[in-house]
Amino acid sequence: MSAEAVAPNTNGWEPKIVAFCCNWCSYGGADSAGMGRFQQPPSTRIIRVMCSGRIDPLHVFNAFLEGADAVLVTGCHIGDCHYVNGNDKTKIKYKFLENVAQELGIEKERLQLNWISASEGERFANFIRDVTAQIKKLGPSPLKPAGVV
Amino acid sequence: MQKGDMFVGWSTKEDIRKRGGSGGLVTSVLAAALDKKLVDAVVVLRKINEFEAVPVITSDVNEVLKSAGSLHSVPSNFAKIIANKNLKVALPAKGCDTRGIIEQSKRNAVSLDNTFIIGLNCGGSMHPSVTREMLEIMYKIKPEDVHGEEIEKGKLIFETKDGKEHAITIDELEEKGYGRRESCRYCMIKIPTNADLACGNWGVVGDLAGKATFVEVNSEKGAKLLQNAIDAGYVQVEKPDEKGVAARAKIKGAMEGLGKKWKDKVFVPMDNRLEYFRKELEHCIDCGACKTVCPTCSCGDVSKCTEYHLRGDAYKMSMYHLIRFLHLADSCIGCGQCSDVCPVDIPLTRLYRRFANPMQEQLKYEPGMDLRKPPYFEAKLEV
Numbered sequence: 261m262s263a264e265a266v267a268p269n270t271n272g273w274e275p276k277i278v279a280f281c282c283n284w285c286s287y288g289g290a291d292s293a294g295m296g297r298f299q300q301p302p303s304t305r306i307i308r309v310m311c312s313g314r315i316d317p318l319h320v321f322n323a324f325l326e327g328a329d330a331v332l333v334t335g336c337h338i339g340d341c342h343y344v345n346g347n348d349k350t351k352i353k354y355k356f357l358e359n360v361a362q363e364l365g366i367e368k369e370r371l372q373l374n375w376i377s378a379s380e381g382e383r384f385a386n387f388i389r390d391v392t393a394q395i396k397k398l399g400p401s402p403l404k405p406a407g408v409v
Numbered sequence: 410m411q412k413g414d415m416f417v418g419w420s421t422k423e424d425i426r427k428r429g430g431s432g433g434l435v436t437s438v439l440a441a442a443l444d445k446k447l448v449d450a451v452v453v454l455r456k457i458n459e460f461e462a463v464p465v466i467t468s469d470v471n472e473v474l475k476s477a478g479s480l481h482s483v484p485s486n487f488a489k490i491i492a493n494k495n496l497k498v499a500l501p502a503k504g505c506d507t508r509g510i511i512e513q514s515k516r517n518a519v520s521l522d523n524t525f526i527i528g529l530n531c532g533g534s535m536h537p538s539v540t541r542e543m544l545e546i547m548y549k550i551k552p553e554d555v556h557g558e559e560i561e562k563g564k565l566i567f568e569t570k571d572g573k574e575h576a577i578t579i580d581e582l583e584e585k586g587y588g589r590r591e592s593c594r595y596c597m598i599k600i601p602t603n604a605d606l607a608c609g610n611w612g613v614v615g616d617l618a619g620k621a622t623f624v625e626v627n628s629e630k631g632a633k634l635l636q637n638a639i640d641a642g643y644v645q646v647e648k649p650d651e652k653g654v655a656a657r658a659k660i661k662g663a664m665e666g667l668g669k670k671w672k673d674k675v676f677v678p679m680d681n682r683l684e685y686f687r688k689e690l691e692h693c694i695d696c697g698a699c700k701t702v703c704p705t706c707s708c709g710d711v712s713k714c715t716e717y718h719l720r721g722d723a724y725k726m727s728m729y730h731l732i733r734f735l736h737l738a739d740s741c742i743g744c745g746q747c748s749d750v751c752p753v754d755i756p757l758t759r760l761y762r763r764f765a766n767p768m769q770e771q772l773k774y775e776p777g778m779d780l781r782k783p784p785y786f787e788a789k790l791e792v
Contacts, residue, residue, distance in 0.1 A: 318717055321731045325724040348789045356785060359768045360735050364726075365682030402683050403725050 273409075275329040275395040277304045279388070280319065282312040284342040286334035288378025298385035301392045304332070312336070313346030317357050320371070327408035329401045330370045330391055333357075334384075337375040347375070369394040370401060410632040415654060417613055418635075418646035419621045422474075426620070429477035430559075431610040434622035434644055435501050435527055436477040438606070440470050441638035442499045448525060452487050452500035454480060459555045460537035464490050466498070481558055482540040484590060486746050488704035492518040499525035499634065503534070504598035505744035508777025509704025511603060512740055515783060516707040525634050528601030528627070530609025532560060532664055533593030536749060543587035548575045592745030592758045595672040599664045600657075603778050605631030612657030614650050623649060623657060675759065676766060683726075689760060690730055692753040695720055699747035699757050700733065705740040705776065734764045739785050740776045741765035 281287040287308050293300060309315055312335025323331045333354055335347045354373050361371045372391060376384050419432030429436045442448045453476035454462035462483045467473065487500050488509025502510065507526050513519040535543075541552040550569055557568040565588065566576045582588035601607050605628045612623040624646070626632050638644045679685060697715060700706055708714075714736070718729035743765070747757035769775065772784045784790065 316713075317735050318713060318728075318732060321728060321735075322717070325722070325726065325728060325731075345788055352785060352787060352790050355790065356735050356738050356768065359738055359771075360731070360764055363682065363764050363767065364686060364734075365684075405723050405725060 273396075273400070274301075275303050275392060275400075276327065277330045277332060277388070277391060277395065278323040278328040279304045279306050279332040279334060280312065280315045281306050281308055282335040282342075282346075283308055283310045285336035285340065285378050286312075286374075286376040286384065289334075289376040289380050289384040292379060292381030293385040294381070296381040298382050300385040300388040303392045303395075304388050311341065311343050311346035312350040313341075313343065313348075315350060315353070317353055317360075320357055324366070324370075324401065324403045325405070327401070327404045329398075329404070330372070330395045332387075332391060333371075333373045334376050334387075337377055340377065366401075366403070367398055369398060410626060410636050412626055412628055412632065414626045414632070415649050416624045416626075416635070416646040417617060417621045417649045417653065418624055418644050419617075421642060421645055425474060425477050430479040431613065431619065432617075432621040433477050434624065435529065435608050436474060437643040438527060438634060438638040439499055439501065440473045441641040441643035442525060442634060443468065443470050443473060444643075445637055445641050447634065447637050448499040449497040450499075452490060452498060454483060454485065456480065458553075459558070460540060460552065466490065466494070466496070478557075481560065482535040482537050484534045484536060484745065484749055486702070486704045486744055488513050488519075489702065491524065492707065495520070495523075497523045499527065501527045501529055502601065502604055503529050503531040504596065504601040504603075505531075505704070505742055505777075507601045507604040508598065508742040509744060511777040511780070512705040512742065512783075513707060515780070516705075518707045525630055526601075526604040526606075527634070528604025528607040530600050530607065530611055531593075531596075532599060533589030533596065535588065536590050539587060539590075543582065547577060547582060547585065547587060550575060590745050590749070591675070591756070592743050592748065592762075595668050595675055595762075596743060597665055597668045597672075598778075599661050599668075600625070602627055605634060609657075611660045612649060612653040614653045614656055623653065672766075676763065686730075686760065687725065689755055690727060693727060693730070693755060694753060695727075695729065696752060697729075698750040698752065702746040702750050703737075704744055704746065705737070705742060730760075734761065736785075737761045738764045738768040739772065739774060739783050741769075742777050 320331050335350055341347045374387055418434045420426050420437035425433035425436050439451045443451050450466050450468050451473050452466050453473055455465045456462045460482050462480055464485050486509055487506045491498055492513045507528055514521045544550055544552045554569045555567050556570045559566045564576045564578050566574050568574050579588050607625040608622050613621045714729045714732040741761045743762055745758045774784055
């Protein structure tokens with residue numbers, strides 16, 4: 261990883277970001293980001309799911325409660341779902357999730373939704389880079405349990 | 410008789426007229442439905458004293474007749490009582506009971522075709538223990554001496570056994586923290602238009618005031634229920650006064666305005682919400698009572714909110730409450746049962762409404778008011 265790809269470090273703290281990626285699009289997008297050698301910070305932990313519609317709000321809450329600084333929900337573009345309408349359901353669940361996060365007082369940067377197709381490697385890398393920079397500015401998540409870095 | 414018709418009616422039985430509120434129409438309609446085999450069972454409150462009653466499912470007409478009379482300080486919700494029972498049943502229901510029943514039917518726990526809902530106009534109910542305290546501190550009377558209570562012209566009136574009446578305005582009581590339950594103060598459903606019949610004393614004017622019930626027929630099922638009671642000779646109805654209809658609409662408007670005012674007062678925007686929620690929930694003992702009584706929840710014993718929650722988790726927020734917050738965002742009806750039963754007095758309804766208010770407004774969805782599918786279960790978001 262080249263030096264300029266990583267944003268300036270804040271007291272040695274690196275955010276931990278959990279990214280849920282659907283098998284058919286955004287996971288492929290992450291793959292092509294690597295193949296195309298688009299630089300991105302090593303802050304994400306990718307969790308592959310078969311469809312973004314499988315991502316239950318429970319998974320997102322669990323990620324936050326276990327100490328994630330941000331959670332990304334990614335999937336195929338609307339209309340491109342491998343399972344016809346899985347991402348339409350994601351959209352509904354995300355709307356509710358967003359509401360809970362907002363009312364709870366979690367900054368909106370910490371929970372983000374993005375549609376990334378398998379060919380959009382650069383877009384995936386840029387997304388991760390942007391989110392990492394935003395979270396570095398915000399600092400650790402208020403939901404992080406004691407003792408978790 | 411058809412949907413949209415309005416009547417003023419009363420019971421033909423002298424005894425029920427005397428014991429029941431506003432002419433005892435509701436009691437008589439229930440008894441007639443049971444008597445003429447329109448339904449197999451009826452849900453009523455078996456009164457213990459002024460502050461305690463047990464909801465019972467009964468097929469005994471005498472039990473129904475015995476239940477005549479209103480209890481303002483027994484906040485019950487009948488939705489969960491008839492859920493998963495597969496009964497042909499008639500029951501009296503406040504706005505929130507009705508909403509709970511309709512939400513249960515959307516979750517396949519109640520069949521609306523087999524349920525006759527007699528809606529009751531409701532300006533609010535009171536918590537029994539708060540009422541006892543209020544009687545001692547504000548009214549200076551012993552709770553045991555209370556014989557009856559009534560709400561009239563914004564005043565809460567208690568009648569003692571010696572026949573004396575004690576009245577204090579509800580505004581004054583609520584300023585001191587007594588009076589109606591908090592969820593009732595900001596409730597916006599005063600006349601249950603979602604029930605089969607909407608009954609109440611609002612709109613009864615002239616000589617009949619206090620002696621009759623105003624009934625609005627909201628569905629064909631409701632017409633059937635009322636017609637049955639008339640045919641069986643249990644009730645008598647007549648056309649309402651024009652003035653009465655106007656008065657009813659005026660009271661409804663005034664109550665809704667008051668509800669709106671309370672809503673703005675309770676749900677003020679605030680900073681540092683995470684700390685607020687953590688502080689409110691820190692005494693939670695994981696008893697699960699809020700879920701057990703919740704009239705819209707139908708998951709049963711094995712549910713997402715309990716199965717993924719461990720007491721030993723050193724999390725900053727309880728997973729149980731996070732999932733409840735999310736699940737109730739579209740389906741909370743604001744009935745206040747959760748706050749009532751909480752053993753450590755967490756104002757849960759207020760917390761749930763914080764999440765539900767913006768979501769339900771945004772989705773233009775009022776749970777329990779019509780048969781629209783909850784947005785969370787839709788395949789595609791319409792709004």
